[in-house]
Amino acid sequence: MRDIFSFNVLAGVLQTMLSLATPFLFAAVGETFSQLSGVVNLGVDGIMLLSAFFAFYTVLLTGNIWLGLLVAIIVGLLMGLLMSVVSVTFKAQQGISGIGLQILGLGLSSLLFKVLVGTVRTVSGFRRMRIPLLADIPFLGPILFNNTVLVYAAFLLVPVSWFILERTTLGLKIKAVGQNPSAADSVGISVNGIRYLSVCIGSALAGVAGASISISISNLFQDNITAGQGFIAVALVYFGGWSPIGVMGGALLFSFATSAQIWLQVLGVDIPASLAVMIPYILTIVVLTVSVNRGKQPAALNKQFFRGEN
Amino acid sequence: MNSAVERVHISHVEMKEIVKTFPGVMACNHIDFDIRSGEVHSLLGENGAGKSTLMKMLYGMLRPDGGEILLDGRRAVFHSPADAISAGIGMIHQHFMLVPTMTVAQNVALGQPSSRGFMLDLDVVSDKIRKLSAEYGLRVNPDDLVSYLSVGEQQRVEIIKALYLGASIIILDEPTAVLTPQEVDDLFVVLRNLVAEGHGLVFISHKLHEVTTLSTRVSVLRDGHFMGTRDASCLDRDELVRMMVGRELKEITPRGYSGGAERLKVRDLHVQGDRGTEVVCGVTIDLHAGEILGIAGVAGNGQRELAEALIGVRVPTSGTILLEDADITTAKLNNRINAGMAMIPEERMQDGAIKDFSVQENVFLHDHSDPEFSAGIFLRFKKMEAHARRLIQDFKVKTPNLDTPIRNLSGGNIQKVIMARELSRKPSVLIASQPTRGVDIGASEYIRERLLLQRDNGTAVLLISEDLDELFSLSDRIAVMYEGRIMGLFNREDTDVQTLGFLMAGLDPKGESLVGPGCE
Numbered sequence: 001m002r003d004i005f006s007f008n009v010l011a012g013v014l015q016t017m018l019s020l021a022t023p024f025l026f027a028a029v030g031e032t033f034s035q036l037s038g039v040v041n042l043g044v045d046g047i048m049l050l051s052a053f054f055a056f057y058t059v060l061l062t063g064n065i066w067l068g069l070l071v072a073i074i075v076g077l078l079m080g081l082l083m084s085v086v087s088v089t090f091k092a093q094q095g096i097s098g099i100g101l102q103i104l105g106l107g108l109s110s111l112l113f114k115v116l117v118g119t120v121r122t123v124s125g126f127r128r129m130r131i132p133l134l135a136d137i138p139f140l141g142p143i144l145f146n147n148t149v150l151v152y153a154a155f156l157l158v159p160v161s162w163f164i165l166e167r168t169t170l171g172l173k174i175k176a177v178g179q180n181p182s183a184a185d186s187v188g189i190s191v192n193g194i195r196y197l198s199v200c201i202g203s204a205l206a207g208v209a210g211a212s213i214s215i216s217i218s219n220l221f222q223d224n225i226t227a228g229q230g231f232i233a234v235a236l237v238y239f240g241g242w243s244p245i246g247v248m249g250g251a252l253l254f255s256f257a258t259s260a261q262i263w264l265q266v267l268g269v270d271i272p273a274s275l276a277v278m279i280p281y282i283l284t285i286v287v288l289t290v291s292v293n294r295g296k297q298p299a300a301l302n303k304q305f306f307r308g309e310n
Numbered sequence: 311m312n313s314a315v316e317r318v319h320i321s322h323v324e325m326k327e328i329v330k331t332f333p334g335v336m337a338c339n340h341i342d343f344d345i346r347s348g349e350v351h352s353l354l355g356e357n358g359a360g361k362s363t364l365m366k367m368l369y370g371m372l373r374p375d376g377g378e379i380l381l382d383g384r385r386a387v388f389h390s391p392a393d394a395i396s397a398g399i400g401m402i403h404q405h406f407m408l409v410p411t412m413t414v415a416q417n418v419a420l421g422q423p424s425s426r427g428f429m430l431d432l433d434v435v436s437d438k439i440r441k442l443s444a445e446y447g448l449r450v451n452p453d454d455l456v457s458y459l460s461v462g463e464q465q466r467v468e469i470i471k472a473l474y475l476g477a478s479i480i481i482l483d484e485p486t487a488v489l490t491p492q493e494v495d496d497l498f499v500v501l502r503n504l505v506a507e508g509h510g511l512v513f514i515s516h517k518l519h520e521v522t523t524l525s526t527r528v529s530v531l532r533d534g535h536f537m538g539t540r541d542a543s544c545l546d547r548d549e550l551v552r553m554m555v556g557r558e559l560k561e562i563t564p565r566g567y568s569g570g571a572e573r574l575k576v577r578d579l580h581v582q583g584d585r586g587t588e589v590v591c592g593v594t595i596d597l598h599a600g601e602i603l604g605i606a607g608v609a610g611n612g613q614r615e616l617a618e619a620l621i622g623v624r625v626p627t628s629g630t631i632l633l634e635d636a637d638i639t640t641a642k643l644n645n646r647i648n649a650g651m652a653m654i655p656e657e658r659m660q661d662g663a664i665k666d667f668s669v670q671e672n673v674f675l676h677d678h679s680d681p682e683f684s685a686g687i688f689l690r691f692k693k694m695e696a697h698a699r700r701l702i703q704d705f706k707v708k709t710p711n712l713d714t715p716i717r718n719l720s721g722g723n724i725q726k727v728i729m730a731r732e733l734s735r736k737p738s739v740l741i742a743s744q745p746t747r748g749v750d751i752g753a754s755e756y757i758r759e760r761l762l763l764q765r766d767n768g769t770a771v772l773l774i775s776e777d778l779d780e781l782f783s784l785s786d787r788i789a790v791m792y793e794g795r796i797m798g799l800f801n802r803e804d805t806d807v808q809t810l811g812f813l814m815a816g817l818d819p820k821g822e823s824l825v826g827p828g829c830e
Binding site for chain 1: 371390391392395396401403406407408409410411412416417419420421422423424428429430471475
């Protein structure tokens with residue numbers, strides 16, 4: 001038991017945490033863009049599944065991890081376009097079309113996996129990339145600076161997204177469209193155009209999130225490999241108050257919970273495995289219940305825009 | 311000119327033979343309108359006269375069905391507000407187009423090219439706002455969050471936005487409707503500055519005193535028709551009122567009205583509107599059994615809120631309402647209905663019926679718990695159907711059957727279903743808000759007959775209407791409401807359209823302004 005509190009275990013927990021936070025970060029920061037423009041995309045998990053499969057399958061066939069990542073992004077974009085066409089152009093209820101997207105992703109990825117692969121295979125995915133000098137810092141160095149490129153990219157995405165949202169004209173437009181689409185329309189901003197763009201940014205990032213699972217963390221694909229992480233990512237957007245930095249805090253919290261329960265099991269601590277696996281999900285429910293700041297919620301979230309209603 | 315921003319210069323905008331039809335209505339019927347730089351051209355008319363529709367076409371929000379728009383003689387076609395903006399036309403909407411969670415500077419910068427490419431240049435924008443602010447006397451702090459600003463301040467932000475966009479011609483859609491008297495004074499100072507700087511302003515209003523103090527020219531619309539343009543130098547208020555409200559008057563046959571017992575007593579009632587400002591300012595009225603008391607007035611002068619307070623869906627801030635001497639000021643809606651009150655609401659689809667419910671279900675929105683139609687938790691469908699069928703026949707509602715969703719009926723038939731429901735309870739007090747608005751002529755006549763019948767049967771009827779003909783042909787007494795106050799109460803035989811028209815515009819019959827706008 002005393003092993004649990006050793007430095008080595010703590011380092012392991014933290015490094016696993018960073019790695020597990022990667023899909024959450026890509027998916028939830030992406031969903032932040034989508035929701036700030038007023039579109040709740042509940043299909044994130046479906047996009048992640050389909051992208052995870054295609055990334056995995058591409059690497060399986062070609063061995064090229066970068067090509068796998070590119071394919072994942074393209075699949076994400078296509079799914080985002082589908083969501084936009086249905087919800088923005090044809091103004092379907094976002095919740096319903098998002099769930100449709102989720103079911104499509106889940107079903108299609110399972111079907112393709114069965115037909116094209118059939119059995120559990122592993123691929124050689126992204127490798128850890130040690131950053132010289134920085135990785136030599138005692139204790140923290142190996143945890144922070146000895147990760148795969150997707151981990152670095154995920155954490156770099158947070159300040160980049162913050163900058164786009166807070167300091168650029170595009171960010172202002174996205175937030176205006178989500179808060180008061182009529183006002184945005186009245187100064188000549190294309191409400192639908194901004195929503196398409198935001199949903200597609202979010203979906204492409206969900207694609208990267210999927211790839212990060214299948215060709216960076218697990219290096220394999222299986223049915224429903226995301227296990228609902230896409231839904232947790234949607235919840236993280238609410239938890240993070242529609243800010244990339246808040247989202248990062250949430251992603252770290254949840255990946256820490258997951259990482260800790262994995263390490264508890266690895267070390268043979270005597271708690272039922274099924275109970276341990278539940279921890280992150282229970283945490284999601286509890287945290288969402290107490291933390292959501294509705295004041296920050298985009299006023300036009302989940303509302304279709306019709307010109308000239310006011 | 312040394313202005314903070316470049317202005318798109320237009321000296322003359324002409325709208326020629328503009329036609330716009332909506333399903334069933336000709337909102338603009340071959341209207342001519344023009345505006346020059348350096349003038350205020352007011353657009354006067356009652357609600358629904360076509361003022362806003364006409365201006366929305368000039369701002370690219372609506373496309374005209376016919377006619378053309380000329381900018382300095384060149385034909386222009388606007389597909390969206392963006393086109394109108396780049397042509398130098400700005401519009402201050404009645405409902406502000408601002409993002410409340412953003413600062414003033416962010417709102418102004420929204421959608422505008424930045425001097426730093428894709429990066430925001432809020433410091434540059436703020437500087438320009440400060441310059442514009444000083445230039446035109448528009449007090450605004452660029453760093454303030456819009457949600458913390460008063461209505462008057464938000465309006466100044468809208469004007470700054472229009473100027474920032476380079477507007478040469480600015481349309482103001484009833485800009486004073488939401489302002490306090492002090493804010494109106496401030497606004498007029500700003501507007502005069504704008505005119506002095508060579509801007510052309512279109513001022514939409516139905517308030518005569520504002521129009522006469524501000525305008526260079528005044529044009530009047532009525533029912534989608536252009537009634538004429540007058541220069542400010544030779545404005546005749548009598549004539550403007552006639553142009554605005556004057557209609558052929560029907561012969562009035564006096565009916566002996568004796569004045570029954572007092573049913574509803576309203577004392578010094580104050581009610582707040584949706585924006586939290588007081589919109590009913592000390593109304594005192596008595597409603598008698600067997601009379602129709604008409605409330606005249608242009609929409610938005612507190613009539614809706616008065617009706618809502620009387621029926622109990624809006625809580626008055628002070629004052630009392632007595633029904634047969636029982637204080638019902640704070641009584642629940644259901645209790646008022648059971649005590650004999652009924653209402654025909656102004657927004658019949660929103661407040662009077664449930665769109666997707668069948669005709670029969672709409673008949674039973676309230677009375678489903680009546681022992682006659684229910685036993686415990688069970689509904690007695692046969693009795694309900696018989697009752698609904700009787701009402702439908704009685705009120706001559708044209709519907710395929712009782713199960714038809716009410717949204718499939720015409721406006722007049724929906725109104726008849728609502729009336730049938732409300733009157734079947736044999737109310738002692740009926741509040742009817744705009745009962746014939748948007749209803750075809752046949753159904754309107756029927757609804758009016760029904761109101762008269764109700765009166766003859768002893769019900770006390772409060773009829774809120776914008777239609778002076780309707781008020782004259784139905785009412786025993788007519789009160790005029792303006793800016794939340796009762797401006798006068800007359801027996802029908804003792805007044806005329808002219809007098810009411812003046813009072814509806816906030817003027818006494820000699821044309822003098824009676825009160826400033828808004829409550830004290």
